[in-house]
Amino acid sequence: MSTDGVNVDRRRLLIGATAAMGAVGVAAAAVPFVKSWNPSAKAKAAGASVKADISQLEVGQRAVFEWRGKPVWVVRRTPQMLADLPKNDADLKDPTSSEEGQQPEYARNAVRSIKPEFLILTGICTHLGCSPLFRPEVAAADLGADWKGGFFCPCHGSRFDLAGRVFNNVPAPTNLVVPPHMYESDAIVIIGEEKA
Structure with a gap:
């Protein structure tokens, strides 16, 4: 093979430049692809905790907040509501909240809450996912x-x-879920976080 009239150095330069440009093109195409693996801002926000101001919640009332795309209820129970809870025990499927995964350990008590006055629940029926009505x-x-x-x-x-x-003899198999939560102050509850 004759290399007469061929500039070998120029050929090597062109091959190297072409290879470098190809590598830059591949990297430029890969960056958006790799970035797409990261969750979007909307997805990050959907999993983030929510600060709920409960300072204006009247006794006997319920407030609704959204966490992870689900309604979360905060009910401020009256002393009478709390006194009536044990009267239901004989008619309940799981009166002691022994079913795993339905509430954090700190809410596995007679009132299913950190502070007896405030009940915090995910507002989704455990049967087929409807949202129950608050009937106080x-x-x-x-x-x-x-x-x-x-x-x-x-x-x-x-x-x-x-x-x-x-209650017994209803389609729902388990208690309503108590989401993870903690109190930042008497007026603010953080839904989706727990104390370390």
Whole structure:
């Protein structure tokens, strides 16, 4: 093979420049692809904790917040609501909240909360994912004379007391879920975080 009239140094330069440009092109194409593996700002926000101001929540009322795309209820229970909770125990599937994964360890108690006055629940029925209605009235005509207040799921009739515990003989298999939470102050609860 004759190399007469061929500038070998120039050929090597062109081959090297072409290879370098190809490498730059591959890197430029790879950067957006690799960045797409990172969660979006919306996805990061969806998993982030939520600060809920409960300072204006009246006794006997419920506030709704959103965490991870789900409704989270904060109910400020009255002394009478708390006194009525043990009266439901015989009619509940899991009165002692022994089912794993339904609440953090610090909410595995008779009132299912850190502070008895405040109940914090994920507002999703454990049957098929409907959102139960807050029904705090006692002896509601449509729920019976023994109703002490709680949550009623209109989709399939599941009933929960004011600790989110499920009644017997309803479709929901387990208590309403207590999400991880902690109190930053008396007025602020952080949903989605726990004390270390």
